[in-house]
Amino acid sequence: MANPDHAELIKILNEAVSLEYTAAVQYNQHSMLLTGRDRRLFEDLFKDNSKESLGHAKMWGDRIVYLGGIPKAEVGAIRQSADVNEMLQMDLEIEKKAVDVYTRAHRACQHEPTRYMLENHILDEDKDVEELQKLLGKVQITEARPLEKQAAASQ
Numbered sequence: 633m634a635n636p637d638h639a640e641l642i643k644i645l646n647e648a649v650s651l652e653y654t655a656a657v658q659y660n661q662h663s664m665l666l667t668g669r670d671r672r673l674f675e676d677l678f679k680d681n682s683k684e685s686l687g688h689a690k691m692w693g694d695r696i697v698y699l700g701g702i703p704k705a706e707v708g709a710i711r712q713s714a715d716v717n718e719m720l721q722m723d724l725e726i727e728k729k730a731v732d733v734y735t736r737a738h739r740a741c742q743h744e745p746t747r748y749m750l751e752n753h754i755l756d757e758d759k760d761v762e763e764l765q766k767l768l769g770k771v772q773i774t775e776a777r778p779l780e781k782q783a784a785a786s787q
């Protein structure tokens with residue numbers, strides 16, 4: 633039986649496992665739906681992210697068992713599109729949910745080694761958010777270029 637101290641953590645980690653399975657299938661579907669030049673540009677990214685998500689499901693499922701729980705095997709709704717920008721947007725939403733769920737798990741975590749694992753893992757998921765936001769052109773570089781700065785200073 634699950635250690636009662638870890639019941640809330642196990643519940644949230646099970647949400648995470650389900651989200652990782654969803655991400656693994658969604659990225660795999662997106663890799664199949666690519667056509668034209670986008671196939672060359674994005675197929676490896678989608679395939680790699682699918683494998684990575686499956687690895688995360690395994691890693692956190694193993695941890696759930698270690699904490700005395702049973703990993704769920706539920707896959708959420710898969711969102712698909714034939715348009716690569718829509719695919720990236722759908723995948724960005726899943727990655728943002730991943731940052732959120734692991735952050736909630738971190739807050740609920742009373743088990744120190746697992747807390748360290750979660751800290752590292754939040755960084756991994758946030759890196760995926762960063763990459764997808766850059767691919768979607770959602771990152772704005774607001775700092776002025778050096779030449780523009782110089783021109784402004786000499787006025």
Ligand SMILES: [Fe+2]
Pocket residue numbers: 652684685688730757
């Ligand atoms: Fe993940």
Ligand SMILES: [Fe+2]
Pocket residue numbers: 727730756757760
């Ligand atoms: Fe991720």
